[in-house]
Amino acid sequence: MKGQIIAIGDELISGRVVNTTSSFAAARIFSAGHKITRITVVGDSPDDIKQCLKAAIRDSQFVLISGGLGPTSDDITNEAVAHALDLPLVENHQVMEQIRNAERRFGHSASEEFKRKLSMLPKGASVLEPNGCAAGYWLKYQGAYLFFLPGVPEQLEKHVVQKILPKLNSLDQERPFVALKVFKLFGLSETRINMDLEELQTWDSSLKVGYYPVFPEVHVSLTASMKTAEKAQKIIDDASAVIRAKFQEFIVAEGQDASLASTLGESLKSRGMVMAAAESCTGGLLGATVTSAPGSSEWFDRSIVTYSNRAKEQELGVSPETIEVHGAVSSETALEMAAGARRISSAECAIAITGIAGPEGGSGDKPVGTVFIALALDNHNLVHRFLFPGSRREIRMLTVETALDWLRRYLVYGSLLPGYKPVF
Template sequence: MKGAILAVGNELVEGRVLNRTSFLAARTLLLNGYETAEIVTIPDDHELIERYLNDFLKRYQFLIISGGLGPTTDDITNEAVAKALGRPLVRHEDMVARIKARERAQGLSHNPLRLKMAELPQGAELLTYDHAIAGYYLRANDKLIFCLPGVPEEFELLLESRVIPLLKKLLPTDKYFLSRVFKVFGLREADINLALECLLHKENIKIGFYPALPEIHISLLVWDSSFDTAQALFMEVSAKIEKTLGQNIFGHDEDVLESVVGKLLNAKGETLAVAESCTGGLIASRLTRIPGSSAYFERGVVTYSNQAKIEILGVPEEAINRHGAVSKPVALAMAEGVRKLSGTTYGIGVTGIAGPTGGSAQKPVGTVWIGFSCPEDTVAQCFLFPGERHLVQDYAASTALDWLRRYLTYGTLVPSYQFPCKS
């Protein structure tokens, strides 16, 4: 059962707004057994809307259109859809009443432009029961057209609560799809591809590789007309991926490194403190994005200057003078210093050269020392991360978090990574 997605809006093609609605639609459709054959983004243009609508209806069973349903003069989707189908626009009095009720509830003066949202193609059926959100669907012979607002939150609400149930009722699918995203850190994309080569050409399996630097995401999609068969195949392939990539998989689907680390710390009743230089508080920021992080994250200090490293963390001035701020002795002292200062189970120290200036032949831009202090020992590694300043910082922060994850999960004191490691 295949369909298409048509995203409408000048702001989308001009790059001013990210097209989140197409992403939401494609992902939700797939998880419910519906394939998206095409996704097209076009401006607010009558001719283009009509052309794509008529073309898609010839080739697919359903079409989802997002955007252009609002009250302003550049919202032209309703008129274009009506013209393409050869139908007149009809005022929905129920929608008129909802719009006026919302104006009163919000203390707004009446604006006749808002009533434009109630002028819908003949045969349109509203997707909301009592809300003034624009959104409707149409039948065109044996095909379905869904017109949804371009606001992602409103789009997602109608997609999940009304569009998917209607599709399942009116265009039931004959396939079951199961999917999972494996999130990997510490391996290169091409090497992951080679390691999973034996799975890439099997029937009813699709595996994709997507750089989300500094991570690599692997998507697995399995399908069959029998749910039991699809599930058995899904479990078999998932197990092979897990075994092949091992410790390098840090999570799945919506997992992020900082939440994975947080759950592990919370489960063990252990705590963490971090001392950052070149990452400028990025690790602490990521950790504290997670609700409940105060249970395991005690503090983060940004010791950007040499003096701050000496005064706050107790880094020996001699170590900085002899080896430089970006060095093993300093990384060790930072990790151990912040752990002792805060009384936590673990301490992490990060010092490096994020660039674009400050590098040398001995310590080029991207050189980062990470120190890790735990009850067992305090150790440090030197890395040479690629990219511009922000990517070096991302790599450093993710490596520090992943290092802790591997220790908490596997007891790995000094992990091995594929990106250049100089120690």
């Protein structure tokens, strides 16, 4: 099935809110073997909505329209759609029933405006969720299936998975089987990766290779569309073997849901190891990144975020003389922080980070972006100095990625250098 997505909202067209919901819907629809040819964002303007909707219906077998279904004054989708398709608005009894239930439950009456906004739907509409208000509906118009969805991410995502995909799949029994695989790489440029994978691009016409910088990583996606699931999977498996052979230690994660943190966690778990961390300029971002992976409590013990010098001394036992002589941002401080975190936690390994994320605080000697990362494990206490480019946010992200990548490489390859090369 070939379709389009239209997202409605002044908050989207004015750039105040990023359109994440369309990406979610597109990803799910694409993975199920259907095709999205266009994603369009328009503001809360009846004329723009009309023009967009009519153009989409002309070119598509299905259209997802999100946003503008709620009770607030800027929610105008129902009226705009009725106008665009020349359909009358009629009261939907299921929605009215839900509103009455809610009135009884909360013991007060909704306004007439509220009731009208939610219950008057374009003629022919069937609600997606019999037990909800403003929960979306669908209708068939000139051969195209139109799905109207709330713009709230959680609700939209639920409907896409539970209602729309099963519907599209039942309508299109002939769709190809799509196999998909994503590799996440860190420490190589997109151009370099593309050049190294030139052979894959002419391998098989049903295999598509995509390259996407997702800061600070580059993701390589393999997509194969075939008549059977087995055939599609076979091509992906063969291409995956090529990628693994070419990039080896630069691959920080395999699979859309995997991350550098989850890969590192698997390495630690398989060795029966637990890690700890001591963070300064990243302020907890390493801990937050690590623990965003479910199950991380099995291999992550603690992160000690010591933003002040006093905290570094008290928490981690960094000596005041070290900070006095070498500075809080120095190899010596980083090493003592890592040793301290390991000693206190009794974890098998510890990472320490101290640096200058900016925008203030740099000096000629140690410009913004200067970060020292230390590892304490086995009999080793290792430290490297890095100079990361970019904004405060980018420097912090590069620091966390490099620190975790270094530990991962050490465990798997015994290599002492992380993917992002230190300055000395």
